[in-house]
Amino acid sequence: xxxxxxxxxxxxxxxxxxxxxxxxxxxxxxxxxxxxxxxxxxxxxxxxxxxxxxxxxxxxxxxxxxxxxxxxxxxxxxxxxxxxxxxxxxxxxxxxxxxxxxxxxxxxxxxxxxxxxxxxxxxxxxxxxxxxxxxxxxxxxxxxxxxxxxxxxxxxxxxxxxxxxxxxxxxxxxxxxxxxxxxxxxxxxxxxxxxxxxxxxxxxxxxxxxxxxxxxxxxxxxxxxxxxxxxxxxxxxxxxxxxxxxxxxxxxxxxxxxxxxxxxxxxxxxxxxxxxxxxxxxxxxxxxxxxxxxxxxxxxxxxxxxxxxxxxxxxxxxxxxxxxxxxxxxxxxxxxxxxxxxxxxxxxxxxxxxxxxxxxxxxxxxxxxxxxxxxxxxxxxxxxxxxxxxxxxxxxxxxxxxxxxxxxxxxxxxxxxxxxxxxxxxxxxxxxxxxxxxxxxxxxxxxxxxxxxxxxxxxxxxxxxxxxxxxxxxxxxxxxxxxxxxxxxxxxxxxxxxxxxxxxxxxxxxxxxxxxxxxxxxxxxxxxxxxxxxxxxxxxxxxxxxxxxxxxxxxxxxxxxxxxxxxxxxxxxxxxxx
Amino acid sequence: xxxxxxxxxxxxxxxxxxxxxxxxxxxxxxxxxxxxxxxxxxxxxxxxxxxxxxxxxxxxxxxxxxxxxxxxxxxxxxxxxxxxxxxxxxxxxxxxxxxxxxxxxxxxxxxxxxxxxxxxxxxxxxxxxxxxxxxxxxxxxxxxxxxxxxxxxxxxxxxxxxx
Ligand SMILES: Cc1cc2nc3c(=O)[nH]c(=O)nc-3n(C[C@H](O)[C@H](O)[C@H](O)COP(=O)(O)OP(=O)(O)OC[C@H]3O[C@@H](n4cnc5c(N)ncnc54)[C@H](O)[C@@H]3O)c2cc1C
Ligand SMILES: Cc1ncc(C[n+]2csc(CCOP(=O)(O)OP(=O)(O)O)c2C)c(N)n1
Ligand SMILES: [Mg+2]
Numbered sequence: 230x231x232x233x234x235x236x237x238x239x240x241x242x243x244x245x246x247x248x249x250x251x252x253x254x255x256x257x258x259x260x261x262x263x264x265x266x267x268x269x270x271x272x273x274x275x276x277x278x279x280x281x282x283x284x285x286x287x288x289x290x291x292x293x294x295x296x297x298x299x300x301x302x303x304x305x306x307x308x309x310x311x312x313x314x315x316x317x318x319x320x321x322x323x324x325x326x327x328x329x330x331x332x333x334x335x336x337x338x339x340x341x342x343x344x345x346x347x348x349x350x351x352x353x354x355x356x357x358x359x360x361x362x363x364x365x366x367x368x369x370x371x372x373x374x375x376x377x378x379x380x381x382x383x384x385x386x387x388x389x390x391x392x393x394x395x396x397x398x399x400x401x402x403x404x405x406x407x408x409x410x411x412x413x414x415x416x417x418x419x420x421x422x423x424x425x426x427x428x429x430x431x432x433x434x435x436x437x438x439x440x441x442x443x444x445x446x447x448x449x450x451x452x453x454x455x456x457x458x459x460x461x462x463x464x465x466x467x468x469x470x471x472x473x474x475x476x477x478x479x480x481x482x483x484x485x486x487x488x489x490x491x492x493x494x495x496x497x498x499x500x501x502x503x504x505x506x507x508x509x510x511x512x513x514x515x516x517x518x519x520x521x522x523x524x525x526x527x528x529x530x531x532x533x534x535x536x537x538x539x540x541x542x543x544x545x546x547x548x549x550x551x552x553x554x555x556x557x558x559x560x561x562x563x564x565x566x567x568x569x570x571x572x573x574x575x576x577x578x579x580x581x582x583x584x585x586x587x588x589x590x591x592x593x594x595x596x597x598x599x600x601x602x603x604x605x606x607x608x609x610x611x612x613x614x615x616x617x618x619x620x621x622x623x624x625x626x627x628x629x630x631x632x633x634x635x636x637x638x639x640x641x642x643x644x645x646x647x648x649x650x651x652x653x654x655x656x657x658x659x660x661x662x663x664x665x666x667x668x669x670x671x672x673x674x675x676x677x678x679x680x681x682x683x684x685x686x687x688x689x690x691x692x693x694x695x696x697x698x699x700x701x702x703x704x705x706x707x708x709x710x711x712x713x714x715x716x717x718x719x720x721x722x723x724x725x726x727x728x729x730x731x732x733x734x735x736x737x738x739x740x741x742x743x744x745x746x747x748x749x750x751x752x753x754x755x756x757x758x759x760x761x762x763x764x765x766x767x768x769x770x771x772x773x774x775x776x777x778x779x780x781x782x783x784x785x786x787x788x789x790x791x792x793x794x795x796x797x798x799x800x801x802x803x804x805x806x807x
Numbered sequence: 808x809x810x811x812x813x814x815x816x817x818x819x820x821x822x823x824x825x826x827x828x829x830x831x832x833x834x835x836x837x838x839x840x841x842x843x844x845x846x847x848x849x850x851x852x853x854x855x856x857x858x859x860x861x862x863x864x865x866x867x868x869x870x871x872x873x874x875x876x877x878x879x880x881x882x883x884x885x886x887x888x889x890x891x892x893x894x895x896x897x898x899x900x901x902x903x904x905x906x907x908x909x910x911x912x913x914x915x916x917x918x919x920x921x922x923x924x925x926x927x928x929x930x931x932x933x934x935x936x937x938x939x940x941x942x943x944x945x946x947x948x949x950x951x952x953x954x955x956x957x958x959x960x961x962x963x964x965x966x967x968x969x970x
Contacts, residue, residue, distance in 0.1 A: 347821060348824070351824070351825060351828050352828060352832045355875070356875040359820070359821070376875060410875070411878055411970065412816075412817055412875060412876055412877060412878040413875050534873065535869050535872070535873075536866065536869035536870050536872075536873050539862075539865065540866060543862075
């Protein structure tokens with residue numbers, strides 16, 4: 230079978246089992262689009278902006294565990310994709326981005342719509358390739374998928390000059406089944422001695438905590454995480470990216486940690502004597518002030534990327550390997566060992582944690598006459614019975630979602646944590662809905678974020694991907710306003726917009742349903758109504774409290790025990806808690 | 808502390824820019840960098856001199872290792888090793904100074920590889936501090952041009968950095 234370069238690319242995608250390709254055409258990829266036109270194995274989803282193609286593909290990957298695939302043209306198409314590539318990179322999401330390039334003969338001549346895509350994306354991809362010959366396409370595609378999905382996952386860019394996809398030049402097609410790269414051998418199994426040492430520490434711990442992150446979800450190790458946590462009886466906290474890796478409604482779960490984490494999670498970290506960090510990367514939103522981070526703890530860190538270990542916080546027992554086999558080895562060792570953690574010590578630790586819990590750090594005014602954003606999320610949780618896929622944009626609404634929608638399953642919480650990309654939510658929801666057409670998918674957003682990729686309302690209609698948009702409309706860039714309230718004496722410099730569109734009409738003009746909700750009493754009904762319309766995208770525009778803040782908060786540069794709470798504990802409680 | 812990192816890397820377009828880009832993106836400094844293909848033309852050997860405390864050097868080596876094109880690397884400073892640098896110096900000479908320059912060249916075991924009526928080109932290899940010493944011993948006014956390769960190095964003993 231002889232195929233052109235364009236046909237080879239499409240065939241490679243088919244052979245990789247790719248279901249969807251999210252893209253936008255242009256001159257440099259016309260041969261490829263012609264090849265796409267002539268087949269129906271891989272479905273192309275035409276977005277309205279290349280950034281959205283990357284977010285949709287990225288979210289598809291987050292929800293399914295399979296790599297997302299993007300196709301953009303050279304020049305502006307390629308640069309529009311960069312934000313989404315960086316978003317996927319920061320959260321270690323497997324993605325393959327095919328970008329068109331000017332013909333090989335004119336590369337470097339400032340040709341029409343030429344940008345150095347390999348150069349521009351170098352700092353925000355796991356790897357990238359410029360393919361110069363048709364003969365190299367198949368092997369490069371194989372490498373791209375292999376690199377994107379193994380080890381610490383990440384986006385890979387394959388830059389394809391137009392001439393190598395020329396339909397007039399056909400060659401035999403062969404897609405390698407496996408690939409070996411001598412320079413790339415990601416770790417799998419952890420070091421046995423280190424694992425043994427770690428188990429020893431865990432079994433002797435008196436005030437232990439498990440700190441689990443996105444790596445557990447990426448490494449499909451949620452079962453193992455559950456097992457080891459139950460076996461040990463330890464408290465467990467999740468990062469923003471780790472939510473869902475352990476059931477949030479479980480008693481052992483103490484909530485998210487970090488800047489907007491719970492009082493109990495942050496204090497348990499601070500007071501702990503042994504930390505088991507699993508697939509988490511000690512991000513600064515998690516650690517707060519490094520010098521005062523967990524002063525009493527010995528730290529065990531499991532991570533597939535050696536560069537994540539001891540990068541910001543020095544650890545005592547590093548274990549380089551895939552979470553899944555490493556946790557399994559730990560479970561086996563614990564089961565074989567006759568030792569168990571001291572029950573007395575653990576029950577004292579738990580009663581301490583329960584004391585911290587009792588201050589109810591997430592409490593808010595439930596009797597408010599104005600819609601509280603937290604209340605909307607709680608109602609969303611009720612209506613969807615905690616079983617929806619929730620995508621989010623970036624801001625206060627994202628934190629409220631993380632705090633008030635407890636995820637019991639992995640891959641249900643889809644948000645941009647590392648880059649914090651506004652505009653992520655709506656295209657992400659579309660990507661998830663295409664992956665799971667029968668599931669409920671909601672995008673929690675704010676009036677500022679949603680406007681960054683609002684044009685994708687059209688994509689949702691065209692591809693019959695009905696999603697529910699939960700717009701927490703506080704008429705402010707709430708997260709920015711909050712920082713300005715705390716740190717700039719309330720000088721709200723450019724954190725509001727004087728002209729906000731009528732989202733109801735806007736949704737309608739895109740062919741969807743729009744509903745504005747202004748009273749707390751209408752919240753639940755509106756959400757029910759929206760989810761009852763199974764085949765419609767519904768834009769729920771909630772007029773929420775303008776000046777609500779996210780609490781608790783560890784302000785930048787502060788440590789875990791230095792949290793700002795909505796209601797500071799009284800001196801008496803402070804004494805009791807200590 | 809000064810470290811000399813030796814890297815085996817795929818000899819591909821862009822590989823060098825990945826290394827250089829990593830250093831600038833993460834704010835590490837490169838004192839010098841030499842690179843050339845090895846006996847296996849599909850591989851290049853890169854020698855990179857950098858400075859930093861142990862923590863920084865650990866991150867540098869981990870981040871370098873993470874680059875997909877990097878096959879292997881070692882920090883030569885961790886064990887006994889030999890370092891050599893090549894230098895070419897063009898020196899302005901007069902009738903009076905020629906003998907003195909030649910004498911210095913001999914002491915430092917350099918080679919005079921180009922001669923005109925008014926200049927010498929001296930070729931010299933050695934550890935970087937020896938090259939520094941030679942430069943310092945010359946009359947600064949007489950130096951027309953100095954070209955240095957930056958150090959390259961190899962570990963002592965039988966073990967080597969190869970596939
Ligand atoms: C407005 C805003 C507020 C935020 N506030 C908070 C907050 O309060 N709390 C919080 O936690 N975060 C917060 N974040 C997110 C934060 O910026 C980071 O994105 C997040 O903390 C990182 O999560 P993680 O440590 O789980 O790492 P991830 O980014 O999920 O990285 C995963 C780690 O696991 C490793 N890994 C991947 N796969 C495997 C595998 N198979 N086996 C082993 N290891 C693997 C990777 O190498 C990496 O080190 C906030 C973000 C925004 C935008
Ligand atoms: C693309 C982008 N630009 C700017 C920011 C900085 N930023 C973080 S949150 C935020 C405000 C978000 O406002 P909104 O979407 O209304 O959410 P709210 O905080 O009000 O819930 C801004 C501007 C960002 N994260 N991403
Ligand atoms: Mg807002």
